[in-house]
Amino acid sequence: MSRRSEVLLWGAQRISAMVLAVCVVVHLITMIYAVRSGLSGAEILGRTQGNVGWFMFYAVFVAAVSVHAPIGLRTILAETFNWRGQSANVFAAVVGLSLAMWGLRAVMAVFGGAPS
Amino acid sequence: MENLQVRIWRGKENGGFQEFEVPRQESQTVLDVVTYVQRKCDPTLSYRFACRVGVCGSCAMTVNGVSRWTCRTHVDKVADENKVEIAPLRNLPVIKDLVTDMSEFFDKWAKARGRFTGSTTRKDEFARVSPESKERKRVDAGIECIGCGVCYSACDVVTWNKDYLGPAALNRAWTLVNDVRDTARAERLAAVAGDAGCHACHTHLNCTERCPKGLSPTAGIAGLKRAVLAATLSGEI
Numbered sequence: 281m282s283r284r285s286e287v288l289l290w291g292a293q294r295i296s297a298m299v300l301a302v303c304v305v306v307h308l309i310t311m312i313y314a315v316r317s318g319l320s321g322a323e324i325l326g327r328t329q330g331n332v333g334w335f336m337f338y339a340v341f342v343a344a345v346s347v348h349a350p351i352g353l354r355t356i357l358a359e360t361f362n363w364r365g366q367s368a369n370v371f372a373a374v375v376g377l378s379l380a381m382w383g384l385r386a387v388m389a390v391f392g393g394a395p396s
Numbered sequence: 397m398e399n400l401q402v403r404i405w406r407g408k409e410n411g412g413f414q415e416f417e418v419p420r421q422e423s424q425t426v427l428d429v430v431t432y433v434q435r436k437c438d439p440t441l442s443y444r445f446a447c448r449v450g451v452c453g454s455c456a457m458t459v460n461g462v463s464r465w466t467c468r469t470h471v472d473k474v475a476d477e478n479k480v481e482i483a484p485l486r487n488l489p490v491i492k493d494l495v496t497d498m499s500e501f502f503d504k505w506a507k508a509r510g511r512f513t514g515s516t517t518r519k520d521e522f523a524r525v526s527p528e529s530k531e532r533k534r535v536d537a538g539i540e541c542i543g544c545g546v547c548y549s550a551c552d553v554v555t556w557n558k559d560y561l562g563p564a565a566l567n568r569a570w571t572l573v574n575d576v577r578d579t580a581r582a583e584r585l586a587a588v589a590g591d592a593g594c595h596a597c598h599t600h601l602n603c604t605e606r607c608p609k610g611l612s613p614t615a616g617i618a619g620l621k622r623a624v625l626a627a628t629l630s631g632e633i
Contacts, residue, residue, distance in 0.1 A: 286590040287628045290621070358591075359556035 281369065289351050296348040303341040330396035338391060342383030350376030397421075398478050400471065402429055404441065405483040408490045413481065414438075426466035426474065427455050430482060430494065443494040453544025453608070457494055458483040463549035465608050485549035501545050504561045509587040510568035513580040523577045534574040538567045538616050540609045547603035547613055559592035563603035563613030566594050570616030573623060585624050586633040594620040 281289075314324055328334055350372040357363040357372070397420040403413040416433050427445055434441040446454040450468040457466050460474050460481050474480060488496035516523065525532050547563040548554055554562050569588045572578050588594050597617045604612040627633045 281591070283586065283590040283633075284628055286595060287624055290595040291625050291628075355596075359553070 289354075292347055293351045296344045296351075299340065299344040300348055303337070303344060306337070307341065325390065328390050329393040331391055332395050335387060335391035338387045339384065342380060342387055345383060346376050346380035349379055400429065400475060401479045402433065403479075403481045404430070404433060404494070405490075406441070406493050408492065411490070411493075413483075420471065420475075420478070424471045426457070426459050426469045426471060426480065426482065429471060429480065430457075430466060441494070442492045450608070451542075453542045453546070456485055456544045456546045456549070456608075458486055458549065463546045463606050465544070465546070468608060485545055487549055487551070487554045488545065496545075498545055501548050501562070501564070502543070505543070505565040505568060507587065508561045508565035508569040508593070509580065509584040510565055510572065512572060512575065512578055514577055515579045516577075525576055529576075531574040531576055534616075534619065535571045538571045538611050538613070541567055541611060542609070544608065546606050546608060550602040550606040552600055552602060553596050553598055557592065557596055560596045561588065561593055563597075563617065566597070566620060567611060567613040567616045570620050573620065582627065582633050585620075585627045588620050589624045589628070589633065594624060597621075 319327075353375055354368060354372040357368050399417040400420050402416045402418050404416065405411060406414045416437050418429050418432050418437075421428070427448060430441070430443050431445075434443065443457075444454045445467065446452045448455070448467045450465060453465065455466045456463065458464075459466060459469055460476075462474075463485060466482070471480065482494065484490050484494045484496045488498060488501065491497050527533075527536070541564060543564060545564070547567075551560075551563055553560050566588055569584055573581055573584055578584075594617045597614070599614055599618070601614050604614045607613070624633070
């Protein structure tokens with residue numbers, strides 16, 4: 281990987297971390313509220329499906345995770361297992377794409393539907 | 397006083413600890429202990445020292461798992477239950493016993509472009525650099541490094557990433573990046589960028605905690621991260 285790419289990966293890690301800091305706090309507060317209020321699955325979906333605002337929020341959350349996790353995973357693989365080079369890069373990229381795919385699928389399931 | 401139970405590393409990487417009993421004294425340093433063992437118990441013990449008063453950095457070793465200068469480590473401070481374990485510095489090849497091969501430490505210093513490049517000659521006027529300028533304050537905060545290797549030994553990233561330039565080399569690069577007389581800023585920022593450079597640092601702060609001169613390579617590395625990102629985005633490197 282070129283030096284320029286390595287620097288930009290580091291930059292992307294920092295930026296996605298800032299986005300995640302906000303997303304994680306909001307998500308935790310929301311989850312705690314939902315559990316404390318004793319909402320059932322159906323009640324939650326009643327509120328979330330078709331909600332454009334929350335759809336966008338969780339779409340951004342998924343995007344940030346899909347950037348942050350593979351870059352971090354790449355470093356962990358290198359430092360813990362000494363797995364470096366193109367094969368490790370490809371593996372991390374595949375993990376990132378998978379997270380994006382499954383994440384977006386989940387977002388569509390929970391927040392998709394006709395805008396309400 | 398009871399005798400100290402001392403374990404000292406012998407051999408190379410695949411050596412082992414040898415046990416000695418050393419009489420305990422008032423105001424005894426770990427270097428005193430090593431010296432006693434070599435003079436009175438086993439003359440084949442190899443170790444490095446020079447000034448023995450905490451200014452040269454030659455006596456750096458691992459004492460009870462911690463990288464430090466042995467001449468500046470009082471036995472009282474580290475000998476729990478009268479036991480001391482002395483090993484060579486971490487992360488460096490072992491030549492023999494407590495002596496390590498520091499070549500890679502200095503090779504990385506050169507790789508990080510840790511040398512000054514100027515543009516004037518002896519015929520020119522002295523450069524004028526105010527000690528109060530923010531760049532010079534940054535340089536002064538890191539300039540006292542004497543290359544003892546304690547930070548390199550303490551750094552976990554050096555252990556996990558054999559190409560990582562390490563805290564000392566990067567600290568020196570930072571002092572030169574902030575030296576307004578230096579003309580090789582772009583080359584130096586390029587040299588310290590990437591997976592083997594400043595971006596590998598995880599801000600564990602082992603180096604800052606252990607530096608016997610009270611320097612903070614972590615702070616310098618953070619500065620390098622910012623400078624490299626800016627230079628990469630602007631196209632300078």
